[in-house]
Amino acid sequence: MFKIGDGCFYGCSSLISINTPTPINEIGSRCFEYCSSLTSINIPSSVKSLGYHCFYGCSSLTSINIPSSINEIGDDCFNGCSSLKSINIPSSVISIGYWCFYECSSLTSMNIDNLQFISEDRIFMNEPVLVSVQIPENLQIINGKNIEKKDINKFIIPSSITKLGNACFNGCSSLKSINIPSSISKIGHGCFDRCSSLTSFNIPSSITSFGRGCFEECGCEDELMKNKTIPSYCFESDESWSD
Secondary structure, eight states: OOEEOTTTTTTOTTOOEEEOOSSOOEEOTTTTTTOTTOOEEEOOTTOOEEOTTTTTTOTTOOEEOOOTTOOEEOTTTTTTOTTOOEEEEOTTOOEEOTTTTTTOTTOOEEEETTEEEEOSSEEEEOSSEEEEEEOOTTOOEETTEEOOOOOOSEEEOOTTOOEEOTTTTTTOTTOOEEEOOTTOOEEOTTTTTTOTTOOEEOOOTTOOEEOTTTTTTOTTHHHHHTOTTSOGGGGSOOGGGGO
């Protein structure tokens, strides 16, 4: 496996552009953090993951193409990319970290290969692993159309989904009811954390893996605690999974 190491170009404020060689499988955490003059980068199709803080503070980066080989986008990956105007998220992505597009004040357009649902706060996408991302504050267009946000007080998960990704419904405080189909085998870390209005919840026997903190501060937490098939760590605060 070939990797551009963690923090490799950290703080290279004069770096304007870079072409990464192939085969590269991973771009490490903090790799281009605070490369404030970086305007463009070519990510080869061999790359599978972008580490946390990978492009944090790249305030001159205007566009970036995420290849269909990418499976994971780390926490704060594009945080502070204030010049970034558009971005694509391919259907290959099965994990999107916290605050991925925070303070991307120029980001007005996104292209999403497998869009599932747009709520007031989050964009849900992809299958068989359902993932979501917080809506950037100035986002206006998704897939060439004006955003149409929908009420998320009830959510129906399609049977094509087999896993709920980390933090998928995190902070969806208006979510009241959700039906989990028997196609689901895994619930990711922090998945329903702070879903304070959630009162209707089913746990099918198909679920064999529960993530840490997946029901922390969930509205039906007391009821779920009575279910002996759910491990106690599902209700405990643990930030380590998102590191």
